[in-house]
Amino acid sequence: MRALSDILSNMIQTAELIKTLTNAVGLSGNESQIHELIKTLFAPLVDEVSVSKVGSVIGVKWGGAPLRNAPRAKRLMLAAHVDEIGMMVTGIEKGFLRVARVGGTDPRILLGQRVLVHPVGRDADASGPIPGLIASRPPHVLPADKRDKVVGIDDLFVDVGLTAAQAARDIQVGDLVSFDIETVRLRGDLFTGKSMDDRASVATMIVCLDELQRLKHSWDVVAVATAGEETSFAGATTSAYGIQPDAAIAIDVTFADQHDDSSHLELGKGPAIAIGPNYHPKMGKRLMDLAKKLDMSYQVEPDIGGGTDAWPIQVSRSGVPTALISLPLRYMHSPVETVNVKDVERVGRLMAHFAADLAEEI
């Protein structure tokens, strides 16, 4: 872990910001591991920082001038989830760990990966994290018809290289397992690593808050690094209730084209702005008009909704006009998730200008 002052001095460098955020660990339901980092990144850019009851980190940047006749400034909520997928220890057999999925971890990519086992509820510095390997029986000893079958989560082990006694001492059922992979540059503006979903979007919020240091805005901007998106939307649901935003933008990753024709969206072509029942049509249009005005390339993502924080936020209390800006990403839910750093910057900038342009009504 690098010194926090280092991170701060470099945070304007978006690539460093992405690396710092994705290399950190915070699995769904146990985001406390990453709270300090998010608070430290938010702090210099906002007026208030707090952590919600379910583990979202909330940074509020006050608007400039109070609006006419308004009892309080209007609020724009930004929501990008801070939790990541991974695994949880469910048992220990002869020193090998059995695991279950936390969130939508893909069993097809697990075999052959390096992981870290994090003690939960105990002193992490004392006993962890413990390096491990995701293992199964070697192909040489398997019957031919098993060699092209994905090894299911129930048949995998995490090998931590410990004896049964050592493992029993250092590891408990409920401990968390994250991918052990450092984010690096793939080529050009592309960066690859774990948990770009959705820390790269958390990075867009920080880019936005940084941009807002130089822009005037009358609305409060409330940036929420939401907890629990991958499992129950706990963070977005409760934070939208607590913040009572007048409008909201969820930021999440979306599928970019990756040689399998699974998407028309592309890395490096800018923010993907969603159209569909989950998204307020005027907000979407306004974002697209703004992108044109800023001479920023953007993409359109037709989407029925359901897989992002926009889903619970839209129906919070009496309803919230909600937009979704997506960051194109390849290989979602794998340790080789890949994004374009320019897209991250564009999303951040677009949101900052959106916030600055907000007047009394949308």
Next chain:
Amino acid sequence: MILEKLSNAFGVSGNEDAVRDIIIDAVKPHVDDVTVDTMGNVIAFKAKAKGTRRISALLTELHTAAPSAATAAAEPRVMLAAHMDEVGFMVTGHTSDGCLKFRYVGGIDDRVMPGLRVQLGNDRVLGIVGVKAIHHVKPSEREHTASRESLVIDIGASSKSEAEGVAPLGTYGAFQAEYRKLGRLVTGKAFDDRVGCSVLTDLLLSKPYGFDVYGVFTVQEEVGLRGAGVAAHRVDPSCAFIFEGTICDDLPKKKDVSPTTRLGDGPAISIMDRSAIADRRLVDHLVAVAERDDIPHQFKQPGIGGTDAGSIHLTREGVPSVAVSVPCRYIHSPIAALDPRDYRNTVKLMDVALRDL
């Protein structure tokens, strides 16, 4: 032990240069001669200890059993072999969107490919092996491993010509995984057979034996035991020991089947595998020495895997051979793991066995 350095080096079958350089640097000061043959095998000659020393009846017997014209006149000599090459990839095409098509070099488990980082070419350019996001995969397709033909390596290039410039046709690729400690074990790529190379290097670094030793670091084992036979022909040894990192299947299992080898139980002596049946006299010698000196050892489950012994034992009029292996979990993957105690016991057993030969 130079295993860490060797494991991190890039050396797929046919492209062993980086490994060869490390090995030559390490052994040259400790041997009498180093040559590289036409295939790229490294042959390090370590002359016998000065002064008279009686060689064992066993080595005399092995040397004279079926002498070729050359051997009859020569002194007994022992070949020690380990292969330098690792399994990997080769670039066989480029897609219009800038990805690399590839084939395996040697045997790779399809199941480990999705989600991996790989390195390409001697500049070790980063590539990733993606897979269709699970959100887009039908439940019925989720049980089947993506076939190699359906996978590409993504190097972040955005066009065919850019990809061709970075990784032209024929570029070699390997797993990317840095050597590291794992509990009481160590883990990394290419332990098959850099661990054998490391064992052999340690033996060549020790004081001379009672007979001439040829330490041979072979090429192209993983694509059909290609280098070892050529080297054995040149060396024309009285007998040969082959050092390997071998299969270990000692995870907990529902059915009571053999683990092939067990981590922590010491060097694994091969009696029979798919490539060769070991010379029983050499097996007995190893076991006798191990029992006498209380060195942990085990037999590898007969019938599984193969080693350079497969080509060495068929060389010329035949070479009595045996393979001695350090058990490794997850060979042919980026997460091979071994127990350093097994490594030390392999070196110890071989050193004693050679001093007594």
